[in-house]
Amino acid sequence: MQVRGVGLGLRWALAGDILERPPAELAFIEVAPENYMRRGGLFPASLASCAERWPIVTHGLTMSLGGVDPIPPEYIATLAAFVREVRTPWHSDHLCFTVAGGTVTHELLPLPFTAEAAEHVAVRVMRAQDALGIPMAVENISYYAHPATPEMDEADFAAAVVSRAGCSLLLDVNNVYVNAKNHGFDPRAMIAKMPLDRVVQIHVAGHDTSDPALVLDTHAEAVRDEVYDLLAFTLEKTGSVPVLLERDDNFPRWEELSAEIARLDAILRASCGGTEKERPSERLRSDSRRESAP
Amino acid sequence: MSFLSYQAELRDLLFASDPPEAAFAALGTDPARWKVYRRMVRSRLAESIEHAFERLVGVVGADTFREIIGKFLADAPPRSHYLRDVPGEFLDFFEKNRNAVTRAYALPAFALDLARYEWAELETAYSFEEASALRVGPLDMQGVAVLSPAHRLVDLAYPVHRIETGGPDQAMEAEPFSLCLYRHAKTHEVAVLELTPVTAAMLSLMERRTMPLVKVVQKAAEAIGATVDVAFVEALSTLLADLIERGVLLGSLAPKESP
Numbered sequence: 001m002q003v004r005g006v007g008l009g010l011r012w013a014l015a016g017d018i019l020e021r022p023p024a025e026l027a028f029i030e031v032a033p034e035n036y037m038r039r040g041g042l043f044p045a046s047l048a049s050c051a052e053r054w055p056i057v058t059h060g061l062t063m064s065l066g067g068v069d070p071i072p073p074e075y076i077a078t079l080a081a082f083v084r085e086v087r088t089p090w091h092s093d094h095l096c097f098t099v100a101g102g103t104v105t106h107e108l109l110p111l112p113f114t115a116e117a118a119e120h121v122a123v124r125v126m127r128a129q130d131a132l133g134i135p136m137a138v139e140n141i142s143y144y145a146h147p148a149t150p151e152m153d154e155a156d157f158a159a160a161v162v163s164r165a166g167c168s169l170l171l172d173v174n175n176v177y178v179n180a181k182n183h184g185f186d187p188r189a190m191i192a193k194m195p196l197d198r199v200v201q202i203h204v205a206g207h208d209t210s211d212p213a214l215v216l217d218t219h220a221e222a223v224r225d226e227v228y229d230l231l232a233f234t235l236e237k238t239g240s241v242p243v244l245l246e247r248d249d250n251f252p253r254w255e256e257l258s259a260e261i262a263r264l265d266a267i268l269r270a271s272c273g274g275t276e277k278e279r280p281s282e283r284l285r286s287d288s289r290r291e292s293a294p
Numbered sequence: 295m296s297f298l299s300y301q302a303e304l305r306d307l308l309f310a311s312d313p314p315e316a317a318f319a320a321l322g323t324d325p326a327r328w329k330v331y332r333r334m335v336r337s338r339l340a341e342s343i344e345h346a347f348e349r350l351v352g353v354v355g356a357d358t359f360r361e362i363i364g365k366f367l368a369d370a371p372p373r374s375h376y377l378r379d380v381p382g383e384f385l386d387f388f389e390k391n392r393n394a395v396t397r398a399y400a401l402p403a404f405a406l407d408l409a410r411y412e413w414a415e416l417e418t419a420y421s422f423e424e425a426s427a428l429r430v431g432p433l434d435m436q437g438v439a440v441l442s443p444a445h446r447l448v449d450l451a452y453p454v455h456r457i458e459t460g461g462p463d464q465a466m467e468a469e470p471f472s473l474c475l476y477r478h479a480k481t482h483e484v485a486v487l488e489l490t491p492v493t494a495a496m497l498s499l500m501e502r503r504t505m506p507l508v509k510v511v512q513k514a515a516e517a518i519g520a521t522v523d524v525a526f527v528e529a530l531s532t533l534l535a536d537l538i539e540r541g542v543l544l545g546s547l548a549p550k551e552s553p
Contacts, residue, residue: 106342
């Protein structure tokens, strides 16, 4: 099953509604493999029910692509088996580190935007791609602070990683917006500078603006109009790309979430004139995959 | 600051009990924002642990429990890539430091039993179906019995399984119990059986899969000094049928799989 259209992240609180009254526009499901690997019971049962109806894409949390600790062989082997089982077309994880000195922080911690860090991440992405046997995509994170002085901006950092690793980009439009607010740059200019020909998937979510000093990427609020606008701007440049709504907490009534999915679908359809067209990213992704082979 | 030292320093700031202000400033221009990371990491991990041990939090009190979590994060921070494992890592810390933790935070004597029990409930719910890879046939007294992997046997010194959510009982009397927690195959709900000594001994031996069921029965009877008479065999038959119906006992290993 091809991944296209608008998807939703599978969360336990949403599983019942997803299966019992899915919105017509729902086209795929995204899961965090760490929530299902080495696990029996209700969670995998819900995933199996979803997989019968929608394509599944996987989005990891703890590979720690920017970390220094080796990625545990048991983790990568279990992940490889999982991605094969759900037949995801790509696996994504974040441009961050989550593990340091053996401690797993379970948080997406910022990397310095330096050539050294980009090279380090790219090498680990290549190794992970080889181990998983499927293409990988890396996602830009929300970062609230940056260690020392950056050598480049976030777009150049992402471009350096995907170019060197031959991987795709999962572009989180909300994260760009949150970062723009917190670090004082133009989100459209940053989006335009991203390696858009490598975008294989887009994330959108809500964020918390209750603290005027710092916007927080919570995935616990409704998507804001500014983010919908930024999504439309992005899709004009990328063409039709699967769009995923992330909602992890403070869950609204299902009708509200369904309305968000419908609105995202309308934006996606409008961006490609109601038709699907081949995106450069698909062609480039397969080319670059060959280039990254040893 | 090197790439490696930055990551190590940030980790230390996230998990240390009381990191110095200067250490935040050393990371970058805005110390307040690095403190946001510390809050986010610690609250995510704490909420995960508190969710797993709701009854223990009710008994111990939320503030005291957060202090114990702080000690855990400083002394034995998480190492698993799976967030759902973190409460189990917390329990390991509690087990290894039971005397010191119990004394330092004036915990009731049954606190560790309660933590073990609550974690066993979650482990039973999470357990993955490794038995599906085995060839399991009908139950045979000469074969090796196979229990569902979605079960846990727990021995308690206090009846903590009778504590309701938010029901503290600091004066709980010691009373040993052996329990079998198991997950219903269709509803995935976790249920609890209070075991008699002979049933507890049998299930414990079955778990090891080292001997045929007939030997399990003999050894369990010997262990508690019971005579294997007609009444015993009738009770055994009823017990095995009940365990099969509940999905705790799956059957026997096919001959090729037997040790």
